[in-house]
Amino acid sequence: MSTVLPDTEHRRLAASGRLRPYILLARLDRPIGWWLLFWPCAWGVALAGGAFSHLALLAWLLLGSVAMRGAGCVYNDIIDRDLDARVARTRGRPLAAGLVSLKAAWAWLLILCGIGLVVLVQLQPLAIVIALASLAPVAAYPFMKRITWWPQAWLGMVFSWGALVGWAATLGTLGWPAVALYLGTVAWVVGYDTIYALQDREDDALVGIRSSALALGGRVRAGIGFFYALALIGWAVAIWGVRAEPLALVALAPAALHLLWQVMALEPGDADDALGRFRSNRMAGLLVFLACLTVGTGAG
Template identity: 50%
Template sequence: METIQSRTSQGRVADAPSGHWVYRMLPRAAWPYAQLARWDRPIGWWLLLWPCWWSTALAASAYARPGDSLASLLPSPWFLLLFLIGAIAMRGAGCTYNDLVDEGIDSQVERTRSRPLPSGQVTRKQAWAFLVAQALTGLAVLLQFNDFAILLGISSLAVVAAYPFMKRITNWPQFVLGLAFSWGALMGWAAEFADIDAPAILLYAGAILWTIGYDTIYAHQDKEDDALVGVKSTARLFGDQTKSWLIGLYGGALLLFALAFAAAGAPMPALAGLVAAGIHMTRQIIALDINDPAQCLRLFKSNTVVGWLIFVGLLAGGAWVALKPLM
């Protein structure tokens, strides 16, 4: 089995996934930049992407009426592609920025001290240049939308910039992460309607609760090191009551999602996706062992299944309305 020491000596961070395309296809000189952007950990951009795609799909099928064409009730493939590229670019930029801010903390935590900055694989100047390149990619994507969506996207930067500092001053950094990672719930709706309405706001609020829940599970991996270096988190705050909190957070998220769907007049099959997502969330809570870091990581990553279930439900809703007259 490959050891942490051998991975680090190869230029890979200690918990880098084995067999990833980053380490098979990119030249070794590019590995530190791929690690700064977390290209070897796609779960992050998936979790950033899901609120974007949910909102886009919800906006497409909102207020659907029998007789509407299938194309009009499904999200624009162009919008979905733009959000995909933007999520990868901005998640990478955010992670690079977070590593710049947290270099001192990362050097004291076992899981993160082999990251490119604390291990000296890249300089701060190089990391900043890479951050700018990723941010410019995100800006190029943003400029493809309407003026309202562009301004809305730019306004999210204040939250993104504040997030890395929150773990030093509040027990609720996961809430601030939720504000940032859920912004796409507003963006998809704004791209379609050039406005923000109740369904988007409800979807955004639900996504915030979902984010707090899954990132609490993730934070349980590092709670011992976090306590030593003074990093705060909801994992440390909730402690042995984490499951009870997750019931409230995930339950609240599902309720707000259902209200968002109702406000948008989403077709009934969309609710089936929510029910399936609720079952998956329930299984996470039942299975969770907060003292098993490996299991916490697996459960955290499984939230991309929640994303797919809700998204497919919304697609099915739009298709159901369009095809119902033909049945």
């Protein structure tokens, strides 16, 4: 006997089918991206000593990370739609595959930016100014892979901005430990995004897309290790600026061991392995957050 779905179920499934390309366009099905955008925000709040007393702020920053990461993905796909169609891993993306029109993609981008604006007005004035200052670098990012071998450095500058926003949103000021935290995070992003770029080295070389993974060539593992070391130095300086005690630096040990494991276990020629190591940075972000939380809570 055949089963007939109620009209409401038919409508639900149809709506799901219509919405799915927009979910994919904003990468809402892939939370790793917004976790990587959120963690620097959380580090800034935690190191400034406000994690427990600013839980609502963390929630707003998480919402903002989801929305603005989605907006960034939509914008990136609008700019890169022709290149995406020529790369095996990206040719199925909604714009490149023709599942979403260009006009609809722009409308979806505006909706996501609207959510980001709601989050923005919850912040302190200095944090709002800092957040708005990120818009120009964000808009320029998709073009970097066309003009430099190090677009990962530009992404690092953009994806690390939350460290400054989180600190300023907590204290209403911007101290040098926040700048050290930011610079360390830039190096971390260069490292993990180089791992991510390993998936596309062959296609990128064919279509003319530049990346640090191609620039480093056979020295890619050493290069990633170098940037992770710079990240740890930056984070250590930030922690020292908040709590100048040698024992405070021990809080970074779990994150350091995790990053060392990434470098030592990485198989540069294995795309699946590269994706797994890249995704493991969600855990790296949590470990750094716990270090900042420990130091920020115990400062003073």
